[in-house]
Amino acid sequence: MTDIIHLLPDNIANQIAAGEVIQRPGSAVKELLENAVDAGADEIKLIINDAGKSLVQVIDNGKGMSETDARMAFERHATSKIKSIDDLFRIKTMGFRGEALASIAAVAQVELKTKREEDSSGTYIEIENSKVVKQEPVAANNGTSIAMKNLFFNVPARRNFLKSNTAELRHIVDEFIRVAMAFPDIFFSLQSNGQEVFHLEKGSLKQRIVQILGNNYNAKLVSVQEQTDYLNIMGFVGKPETAKKTRGDQYIFVNNRFIKSAYLNHAIMNAFSEMIPKDSFPAYALFIDLDPAQLDINVHPTKQEIKFEDDKIVYAFVQATVKHALAQFSITPTLDFELDPNIQRLDAVSKPMSSEQKSSTSSSSLYQTFTQKNQAHFVERNSDLKHWKDFYETPSTPNIPLSTSTLPSLHKEYESEQPMMQLHLTYIVVQREAGFILVHQQNAHERILYERYTHAVAGKPIATQQSLFPATIELSASDAVILQELLPDMKELGYQLEPFGQNTFVVQGTPADVNMGSEKGAIEKIIEQYKHFSNDLKFSKREKLLRSMALQNSIKAGIALTQKEMQGLINDLFACETSNTTPNGKPTFMNFQKEEMDKMFGR
Ligand code: ADP
Ligand code: MG
Secondary structure, eight states, X not given: OOOOOOOOOHXXXXXXXXXXXXXXXXXXXXXXXXXXXXTTOSEEEEEEEGGGTSEEEXXXXXXXXXXXXXXXXXXXXXXXXXXXXXXXXGOOSSOOSSOHHHHHHHHSEEEEEEEOTTOSSEEEEEEXXXXXXXXXXXXXXXXXXXXXXXXXXXXXXXXXHOOOHHHHHHHHHHHHHHHHHHOXXXXXXXXXXXXXXXXXXXXXXXXXXXXXXXXXXXXXEEEEEEEOSSEEEEEXXXXXXGOBSSOOSEEEEETTEEEOOHHHHHHHHHHHTXXXXXXOBOOEEEEEEEOGGGEETTSSTTOOOOEETTHHHHHHHHHHHHHHHHHHHHXXXXXXXXXXXXXXXSOOOOOSSOHHHHHHHHHSSTTOXXXXXXXXXOOOOOOSOTTGGGGTOOOOOOOOOOOOOOOTTHHHHHHSOOOOEEETTTEEEEEETTEEEXXXXXXXXXXXXXXXXXXXXXXXXXXXXXXXXXXXXXXXHHHHHHHHHHXXXXXXXXXXXXXXXXXXXXXXXXXXXXXXXXXXXXXXXXXXXXXXXXXXXXXXXXXXXXXXXXXXXXXXXXXXXXXXXXXXXXXXXXXXXXXXXXXXXXBSEEEEEXXXXXXXXXX
16 A cells, blocks of 8 residues: 655646636736735736736836846745734735735746846746746836736636636726726726727826716715724715716725725715615725724635724714715815705714714724734624615525416406506405406516517517617726627617717617616616626526516516506516516415415305
8 A cells, every 4th residue: 555645736736726816817917906006116007818818917117026036926925025924914015925926827827027127137037837937137127017828728627617708808897997996196007909998197086086987977076084093084975966776886995905895885875875865876985094903804815805803983984974074065165066955954964983982992902912803714793783784685586485376367367457456556466266366566577578578689679769869878997898798689678879988878769668868777777787697607698688677677566556557567467478487486476266265264
């Protein structure tokens, strides 16, 4: 018997480790941009070919690397950014794990060119499979250029897992925006397949936000700023009237790092509550700065989740500050001052932090040793905000034992104009010979629309009504990528949209049943819904669109229906191929047998 355990060769170990850091071209974009920022560059260019699948290149004018450092940089755990565990609590750089370049070198072909100001010549290195295949001195500008070619060329299984170019490009644009937004004093550009998609001159944060989110935010941003000993917050929120049906333009940064936080998002939404309709989302770009010791950025390798030492205080602070800013803009006369009755009706605006909150801050465990915080599995503490999660959860299919069945013979029975009854503005009671059925109006309409749309894309296009005064929609760059992708299918569905310059579309026509004037909101909602589905691999792009539209355009619960409308709905429902469930499998109606009811009453 021989022993069977052996050490994995470095390149394989690196490939495995790379899986956590580099999942797709977008992850490389994030890492390379962050390295350029850390190198002190004030000009950073991103060049992409083939949605990053064949090339991701970042060129910066930062401090460059020495010849030895240039080789070292690709080793695992090679970093110039921390030396000891204590440094973790003083992090001022974007990176610190020393894993990104090693990971990239394990799963792609890399070409590095770098030069420091003090050196007369630069260094050129080519790496493949974690091995240096070429190294030579080279004439170069100060700074660094890293080109990552043919991502996953040596891991075909992962290459096949990459999504369509449109989807991968969208991830890249998201990552690019998240870095560019946080550093307005750095010039950024993004070139994709030879075309410049972004050209962001240095400027103020406000200018950067407008450059990225679109000109329609010009003069529509409210400044948010508050400083305390514990934390600072600064940034902008969109005025209530700019709230959209999509949640795209929302950014939170902690110590200049983009984070995803349903919890803080909730705090901001709360500050807006009463000022915007329930199903719309304000834009915001907020920067929270606090002592790195108050954070655990070690939670997730891609570092988008973050744990605050005291998240309740951060929540209260964010909410109060945003609320304060919103109230402030309505009482400070400015050039673009608009009287918003909703804001005037607001209660007295709470101060950023009450003295109670302040004392609880200072008595909280700020200065504890890091033994208990900073754990990767750090458990979120209980909060009394029990329902904040509802915000993010999409409605799930209830697990009701179905008593519905498809009853083909029903159709005829309902053609007779018998009176129907609406209950709770949600249900329709339809009497039939053998009992009655209870129809859920939204679920039923969702099914009807879904089948209508399915037929539309299968060759029976829905009629378009031409807009008399075509509206334009300006979207964020990433939403524009989505809409562009959906244009051909949307045309079959009656939406005639035309690209009109950067991230802008003109609505030339809509389906006949969309009210003129509300086409903008309708389209934004469809995009938002589409994004909800977008991680669902089992659906095609088209299927996602059909489902999104059916969901968005269906009559909602709470809408009063006339006899004629109820009649129409029921007729359409039973003319469907599958009338008993929504596309997602929720029941559209329940069947109640008279016989069963008689039994219940002992008859
Ligand atoms: P980390 O950023 O976590 O330190 P990386 O693998 O991303 O790890 O980079 C390793 C090291 O290579 C960095 O610590 C830095 O010293 C150097 N480096 C990477 N990119 C650049 C760059 N664009 N300019 C200068 N130095 C760089
Ligand atoms: Mg890095």
